[in-house]
Amino acid sequence: MSGKKIVIIDDDPEICDAMSEILSEYGYQIFTALETKTGYQLLLEQRPDLLILDIMMATMHEGLDFATKIKEREGVYGMPVLIVSARPPVEKGYGRTLEEDLDWIHADIFMEKPVEPEELIHNVALLLKK
Amino acid sequence: MKILVIDNNESIRQDLKVSLEGEGYEVLTAGAGREGLEILARELPSIILVDINMADIDGIEVLKRAKEQNPDVQVIVTGDDNEVDLVIRALQNEATDFVGKPISKEALAGALLRSRERFWKDNKLRGYIENLEKLIKDTTEELEKRHELEHNLIQTSMDGIIANDRRGNLLIFNEGAESISGYTREEAVANIHVTQLYPEGVAKKIKKMIYGSGHGGPGRLINYEVEVLTKKGEPVPILLSATLLYEEGHEVATVGYFKDMREVKRLERELLKRYEFEHNLIQTSMDGIIANDRQGNIIIFNEGAQSIYGYTPEEALSGMSVTRLYPEGEARRIKKLTYGSEYGGPGRLINYEVEVLTKKGEPIPILLSATLLYEEGREVAMVGYFKDMRKVKLLEKELIQRERLAAMGQATAGIAHGVKNILHAMKLGAFMVDKGFEKEKPDLLRKGWNLVGKSINRISGMTLDMLSYARSSPPARQSCSLNDIVNQVCELMVEKVRERQIDLVRDLDFTLPPVSVDVEDIHSCLMNLVTNAIEAFPESSSGGLITVSSRDAGEAGVSLHVKDTGKGMTRELQEQIFKYLYSTKGARGTGLGLAITQKIVHEHGGTIEVESTPNKGSCFTIILPK
Numbered sequence: 001m002s003g004k005k006i007v008i009i010d011d012d013p014e015i016c017d018a019m020s021e022i023l024s025e026y027g028y029q030i031f032t033a034l035e036t037k038t039g040y041q042l043l044l045e046q047r048p049d050l051l052i053l054d055i056m057m058a059t060m061h062e063g064l065d066f067a068t069k070i071k072e073r074e075g076v077y078g079m080p081v082l083i084v085s086a087r088p089p090v091e092k093g094y095g096r097t098l099e100e101d102l103d104w105i106h107a108d109i110f111m112e113k114p115v116e117p118e119e120l121i122h123n124v125a126l127l128l129k130k
Numbered sequence: 131m132k133i134l135v136i137d138n139n140e141s142i143r144q145d146l147k148v149s150l151e152g153e154g155y156e157v158l159t160a161g162a163g164r165e166g167l168e169i170l171a172r173e174l175p176s177i178i179l180v181d182i183n184m185a186d187i188d189g190i191e192v193l194k195r196a197k198e199q200n201p202d203v204q205v206i207v208t209g210d211d212n213e214v215d216l217v218i219r220a221l222q223n224e225a226t227d228f229v230g231k232p233i234s235k236e237a238l239a240g241a242l243l244r245s246r247e248r249f250w251k252d253n254k255l256r257g258y259i260e261n262l263e264k265l266i267k268d269t270t271e272e273l274e275k276r277h278e279l280e281h282n283l284i285q286t287s288m289d290g291i292i293a294n295d296r297r298g299n300l301l302i303f304n305e306g307a308e309s310i311s312g313y314t315r316e317e318a319v320a321n322i323h324v325t326q327l328y329p330e331g332v333a334k335k336i337k338k339m340i341y342g343s344g345h346g347g348p349g350r351l352i353n354y355e356v357e358v359l360t361k362k363g364e365p366v367p368i369l370l371s372a373t374l375l376y377e378e379g380h381e382v383a384t385v386g387y388f389k390d391m392r393e394v395k396r397l398e399r400e401l402l403k404r405y406e407f408e409h410n411l412i413q414t415s416m417d418g419i420i421a422n423d424r425q426g427n428i429i430i431f432n433e434g435a436q437s438i439y440g441y442t443p444e445e446a447l448s449g450m451s452v453t454r455l456y457p458e459g460e461a462r463r464i465k466k467l468t469y470g471s472e473y474g475g476p477g478r479l480i481n482y483e484v485e486v487l488t489k490k491g492e493p494i495p496i497l498l499s500a501t502l503l504y505e506e507g508r509e510v511a512m513v514g515y516f517k518d519m520r521k522v523k524l525l526e527k528e529l530i531q532r533e534r535l536a537a538m539g540q541a542t543a544g545i546a547h548g549v550k551n552i553l554h555a556m557k558l559g560a561f562m563v564d565k566g567f568e569k570e571k572p573d574l575l576r577k578g579w580n581l582v583g584k585s586i587n588r589i590s591g592m593t594l595d596m597l598s599y600a601r602s603s604p605p606a607r608q609s610c611s612l613n614d615i616v617n618q619v620c621e622l623m624v625e626k627v628r629e630r631q632i633d634l635v636r637d638l639d640f641t642l643p644p645v646s647v648d649v650e651d652i653h654s655c656l657m658n659l660v661t662n663a664i665e666a667f668p669e670s671s672s673g674g675l676i677t678v679s680s681r682d683a684g685e686a687g688v689s690l691h692v693k694d695t696g697k698g699m700t701r702e703l704q705e706q707i708f709k710y711l712y713s714t715k716g717a718r719g720t721g722l723g724l725a726i727t728q729k730i731v732h733e734h735g736g737t738i739e740v741e742s743t744p745n746k747g748s749c750f751t752i753i754l755p756k
Contacts, residue, residue: 012551012555013669014555014581014584015554015555015558017577017581018555018558018559018562018577018578018581019558021562021574021577021578022558022561022562022565025565025569025574034669035668035669084554086546086547086550086551086554112550113550113551113553113554114550114553114554114556114557115554115557115558116557117557117558117561118561
C-alpha cells in the first residue's frame with residue numbers, strides 16, 4: 001500500500017463511488033467531492049498527490065475553470081491533474097478547443113469517457129510515480 | 131377805418147380831424163414827419179393824409195417809408211398844386227392821390243373814395259395771390275413727394291426698371307437694373323444705348339413686339355422670356371415687360387421691367403434634377419413600384435415591377451387596370467386593407483404577404499406595402515411597393531433545412547455525450563464486477579453490478595425521453611383532477627426528499643375544476659419539475675423547502691406551481707433551460723427534461739414560465755387551459 005492520496009471531483013455520486021471503490025483496491029487513499037467548492041477545500045486539507053477531475057460538471061466551464069485555478073494557486077501547484085471527460089460539444093459558448101486546454105495543463109493526462117478502467121489505473125500510477 | 135393826418139399846421143390838422151371824424155373815420159394826427167412815422171408803425175392806419183412840405187421829414191419820404199412798411203396803405207399827399215415836380219414825384223412813389231391846398235371838401239372826398247377802393251382792391255388781390263401762391267406751393271410739394279416716391283419705387287424695386295427715349299438713350303436705370311446688368315446708373319444713363327443691353331438683334335425684335343399686338347396689346351409687352359447681356363457680356367435670363375410712355379399723345383419713352391430669373395431658373399433646374407433623381411430612384415428600385423389612379427389605371431410601373439410581372443411599362447401604362455396584377459378579388463381586398471387600420475394604420479399597408487400574378491399567370495410571393503397619395507387633401511393615387519419574396523422564400527426553405535441538420539447534429543452530439551457518460555459508469559461497474567469475482571469480494575461485485583443495472587436504467591430512461599420528445603401524436607386527454615396528479619407525484623417523492631432532508635409541502639386549491647389532459651404527460655411534467663427542485667439544493671447540504679401548489683387562475687385556466695428555496699438561476703441560465711439537450715447536471719442529465727415538459731405543456735395549449743433569483747430559489751409555473 002502506497003497510501004498516496006487522490007482527490008476525485010465529479011458531480012455524479014455513482015461515478016465517484018465506483019472510482020473510489022476501484023482505486024482503493026490499489027491501495028490509494030481516496031477523497032471525493034461532488035462540486036468544486038468542497039473539492040477545493042479537500043485539496044487544501046488533504047494536499048493530495050493527484051487530482052482526478054471531471055471537466056463536464058454542472059456548468060460548462062466549471063471543471064476547466066477549476067483546473068486553471070488550481071494550476072495557478074501556489075498551494076497546490078505542481079500537483080498532477082488527470083482529467084476525465086465526455087468531450088464537450090463545441091457549441092453553447094464553450095469555444096476553447098481541447099488542444100488549447102491541454103496546453104495549459106500540459107504535464108497531465110486527459111482521458112475521454114468512457115474510460116477503460118485498466119487504462120485509468122495505469123495513468124494514475126504513471127502520474128503518481130513522477 | 132383808421133386815417134392818419136400828418137401836417138405841421140395845427141389848425142389844418144384840427145379841421146381835418148373834425149370833418150373826417152364826422153364822416154366816420156377814426157382819426158390820428160401827427161404834427162411832424164417823424165412823429166407820423168412812429169404812429170404809422172404803431173397804429174397801422176389804412177389811409178395816410180400827409181403834407182408834402184414838412185420841417186423834419188418831407189411828405190415824399192413819409193410816403194416811401196409808409197409804402198415800404200405796408201404796401202397796402204393808401205397815401206394821399208397834400209400841397210401846392212403849382213409845384214408840379216413834387217406832384218409827379220408823389221405819384222411816381224405810388225401816392226394814391228394829390229390834393230391841392232387849400233384842401234377843398236370835394237377833392238378830399240374824391241381822394242378818400244379812391245383810397246378806400248384801392249385799399250380794398252389791393253387787400254383782396256394780395257389775398258388771391260397769397261392763396262394762389264400757397265396752392266402752387268402745396269401742389270409742388272405734393273408733386274415733389276410723389277415724384278420722390280416714384281423715384282424711390284423705381285430705384286429700389288427688386289426688378290430692374292429702365293426707360294429709354296425714342297432714340298434709344300437710357301433715361302432711367304434703377305438699382306435692380308444695376309444688379310442685373312452690372313452697369314452703374316452713371317455708366318448707363320445717357321452713355322449706353324438700349325440695344326447694348328441685349329444680344330444682337332434682340333432689342334429690335336423686342337421693339338417690334340411692343341408695337342405689335344401679340345404680347346399684351348399694342349404698346350405693351352408682357353412677361354417675355356429673354357436674355358440680357360451684362361457689362362461683362364454674360365447672358366442673364368429675365369422676364370421682360372415693357373410699355374410705351376406718351377406725353378400729349380406723343381410717344382416719348384419706352385419703359386422696361388426686368389425680372390431677374392436666375393434664381394427661378396436655378397430652382398427650376400434643381401427641381402428638374404430632383405424630379406429626375408426621384409424618377410431614377412423609382413425606376414431603378416430593386417423593388418417593384420406601381421402606382422394607380424383612383425380609377426385603377428396604372429400610372430407608374432418601374433423596372434422592378436417589370437421584372438416581377440413580365441409586362442413592359444408600355445403595356446402596363448396603356449390603361450391597364452391594377453386588378454390584373456393580382457388573383458381575382460385580391461386587388462379589392464388590398465384596397466380595403468389599405469383603407470383599414472390592420473396593417474400600418476388607415477391609408478397605409480405595411481408588409482402584407484400576398485401572391486401576385488405575372489403576365490404568364492404564374493403566382494409570385496410578394497411582400498406588399500402600399501400608401502395612398504393625396505393632393506390638396508384629395509386622394510389621387512395609390513402606390514404599392516412590391517418586394518419579390520421568391521429568393522427569400524427559397525432561402526427560408528434552405529435555412530429550415532440547414533437548421534434541421536444543425537439540430538440533428540446537435541442532438542447527436544448531446545446523445546453521444548449522454549451515452550458516453552453512461553458507458554463510462556457501465557465500464558467502471560463491469561470492472562468492479564470482474565474484480566469482485568477475481569478477488570472474491572462480493573461487496574465490490576454487488577456494488578459493480580448495481581452500477582451496471584443503474585446505467586442500463588439510465589439508457590432506457592434516456593431512450594424513452596428522446597422518444598417522448600420526438601413523439602408527434604396528440605395527448606390522450608381525459609377529464610381529471612390536477613390535485614390528484616400532484617398527490618401521486620408527491621407520494622412517489624417522499625423517500626427521495628427524506629434522504630435529502632428536504633420538506634416537500636403541498637398547497638392545493640380544493641375548488642379546482644377538473645381539466646382535460648393527458649394524465650401520464652402531466653404526471654411526468656410534474657415529476658420532472660419536482661426532481662429538478664430537489665436537485666436545486668446542493669448535494670453537500672441538507673434541508674430546504676419545496677412547495678407544490680395548485681390554483682384556479684380564472685380565465686387563464688388552472689395553474690401548478692413548483693417552488694424551491696434552492697440555489698436559483700441567473701437570468702442567462704433561465705433563458706437556456708428549456709432548450710433541447712441543455713443540461714446543468716453533467717453526467718446525470720440528458721438535457722431533455724424541461725424540453726419535454728415544455729413540449730407537453732404546449733401540446734396542451736398551456737404555458738410554462740420560470741421565475742428565479744440566484745441563491746434564493748426558483749418557481750416554475752404551468753398554466754393549463756380549463
